[in-house]
Amino acid sequence: MMRIETPWGPWEAAPLGEVVALMRGLAVPWWVAGGYAIELAVGHAYREHGDVDIALLRRDQLAMRRLLDGWDVHAAVVPGTLRPWALDEVLPEQAHDIWVREHPDGPWRFQLMLDEADGAEWIYRRDAQIRRPLAGLTVEEDGFHRLAPEVQLLYKSRGLRPKDEADFEAVLPVLSDEQRRWLEGALAIEHPTHPWRERLRQ
Template structure:
């Protein structure tokens, strides 16, 4: 399976390369990356970041214009402080100049649980959340992808249980 080529993904990875906290592709691109092919045209790139790192997002993107979506109202407000991101607000629209745009979705978690945005009584263990995605994606990974991920994990997270699964 060939790797997906996309200027949108390349742009997002380049923009996020120095962000020191976990982030994930979301939405349609996450699905396409998981199955290894582009299924449709994508208007933008959605990235999930844990809400606890919202202040770091504001700092990291301080040179960008940041708006927050107001749930249920279909409008955006300028976002300048952490108070502007109080729940139920979660969607950030980041602009740099006329061309550059990224959408960031703040994702809540409590201890080891990822919380469903619309109902925090629905949750999933973080490890299960990540592990299930990994297990679903593993059969689609060719040897080259497995090797790359294995080497990257050995450098960054040498105790990861995924390393053994990638090499078997």
């Protein structure tokens, strides 16, 4: 198991299956995101994962927090900091990154991301011009949902970390023409000079 040290304590990501089993108790929509969303689209493992990312809509956050009653849950309300997320507290709009562990002395086990929406439409939090129907945001996978790979790549496009490049390389061959066009169009809005754009058009 990969162990990652952070200023807020170590990460030892829970197995994806354990997190999915926990999330099945949530009555609102949720989906696997991050590197695992790409790996599931590819259909086989090709790199290690330091964390497990689960996403849901901001408007459903209290249902998520109640599911985690008894867990140690912290939110990044101010960038570069973490603070406890109290039961029944509505997080401020700038908070979208949440870390979860079983108890305060244990390692962090998975991460929650809050996504924005307006009615039946998903809104990209970094640029509200980029939207799509919630009905096409995720893909069903073995009884749960994962984020569509082209949307996950948009989130990953910002940093161009080695693992994000690896994810792009791995999933590019399985993207449909429609998925490539959507991502290329979204990058044209947020990152007009992004190096992935040309490769998506090939």
